[in-house]
Amino acid sequence: MATASGTLWVVATPIGNLDDLSARARAVLGGVAAIAAEDTRHTRHLLRHLGLTTPLLALHEHNEAGIIEALLARLGGGEDLALVSDAGTPLISDPGFRLVRAARAAGLRVAPVPGPAALIAALSVAGLPCERFVFEGFLPAKAGARRQRLAELAGEARTLVFYEAPHRLEATLADLAAVFSAERPVALARELTKLHETVISTTLGQLIARVAADADQCRGEIVLIVGGNDVQAAQALAEGRRLYALLRTELAPARSARIAAEFTGAPRRALYVESGTTEAEVPS
Numbered sequence: 001m002a003t004a005s006g007t008l009w010v011v012a013t014p015i016g017n018l019d020d021l022s023a024r025a026r027a028v029l030g031g032v033a034a035i036a037a038e039d040t041r042h043t044r045h046l047l048r049h050l051g052l053t054t055p056l057l058a059l060h061e062h063n064e065a066g067i068i069e070a071l072l073a074r075l076g077g078g079e080d081l082a083l084v085s086d087a088g089t090p091l092i093s094d095p096g097f098r099l100v101r102a103a104r105a106a107g108l109r110v111a112p113v114p115g116p117a118a119l120i121a122a123l124s125v126a127g128l129p130c131e132r133f134v135f136e137g138f139l140p141a142k143a144g145a146r147r148q149r150l151a152e153l154a155g156e157a158r159t160l161v162f163y164e165a166p167h168r169l170e171a172t173l174a175d176l177a178a179v180f181s182a183e184r185p186v187a188l189a190r191e192l193t194k195l196h197e198t199v200i201s202t203t204l205g206q207l208i209a210r211v212a213a214d215a216d217q218c219r220g221e222i223v224l225i226v227g228g229n230d231v232q233a234a235q236a237l238a239e240g241r242r243l244y245a246l247l248r249t250e251l252a253p254a255r256s257a258r259i260a261a262e263f264t265g266a267p268r269r270a271l272y273v274e275s276g277t278t279e280a281e282v283p284s
């Protein structure tokens with residue numbers, strides 16, 4: 001008789017406060033044959049808190065591709081497995097995508113145990129529209145690539161959600177203000193569910209001043225929620241880019257951008273990128 005295949009449970013874990021782990025997550029983590037964890041030391045700490053001794057195996061960015069076959073074989077042989085990351089929902093800016101894709105392709109059952117995700121927690125308290133939003137994860141670390149990505153997003157009307165590392169916060173805020181405008185609404189959601197939880201809802205210009213005056217605002221884990229471009233501003237940007245492209249056939253990038261920005265009200269820096277101007281040519 002053929003053995004029934006097992007289930008791959010994708011289990012969300014707390015983003016700070018350990019009490020946020022659901023009762024179902026606890027039951028699943030205690031009942032599976034093994035837990036594939038991004039960092040076994042980190043997850044061992046969680047299991048100890050829950051009084052569980054389920055075996056752990058490492059599944060991270062660098063070994064995920066190499067261990068998929070072994071995990072599929074265990075699932076195919078009837079074992080239930082769980083997948084967790086260090087915090088929040090696996091796959092969301094975390095490892096696990098290749099395993100989930102392979103398990104689904106193999107016709108195995110993959111089931112979620114939903115729970116914390118920093119982007120949803122941040123959206124739920126930011127006070128910015130969240131009927132529609134765009135999750136961008138981490139922006140590129142290099143300044144040129146980051147500004148390029150932001151210029152591509154400058155006309156986005158939906159609320160934007162970014163994860164950011166503390167040491168890059170100031171540079172990212174400066175780029176956001178330069179490309180989107182200092183008046184754009186923003187929420188900084190920091191250390192959610194932890195002792196130093198802080199949520200600041202303001203504009204990009206004011207947040208830059210606040211962070212410069214208080215180094216604590218650069219510490220810990222950070223989600224940035226940025227209001228979308230409203231329809232009028234999106235139109236100004238589209239017109240600005242058309243005018244910029246036209247002017248560029250006769251004038252230098254800086255002069256073209258200045259004139260196009262003045263005529264349309266579009267932010268000057270957001271005009272360069274789509275027209276193929278390289279980062280080196282963009283005046284500060």
Ligand code: SAM
Nearest residue numbers: 015088089092093117118163164191192221222
């Ligand atoms: N899988 C996680 C999730 O579901 O949110 C995200 C993992 S990603 C590697 C880590 C990033 O998530 C952090 O750099 C930060 O941007 C955000 N994050 C995680 N925990 C957070 C918290 N307690 N408060 C604010 N942001 C948090």
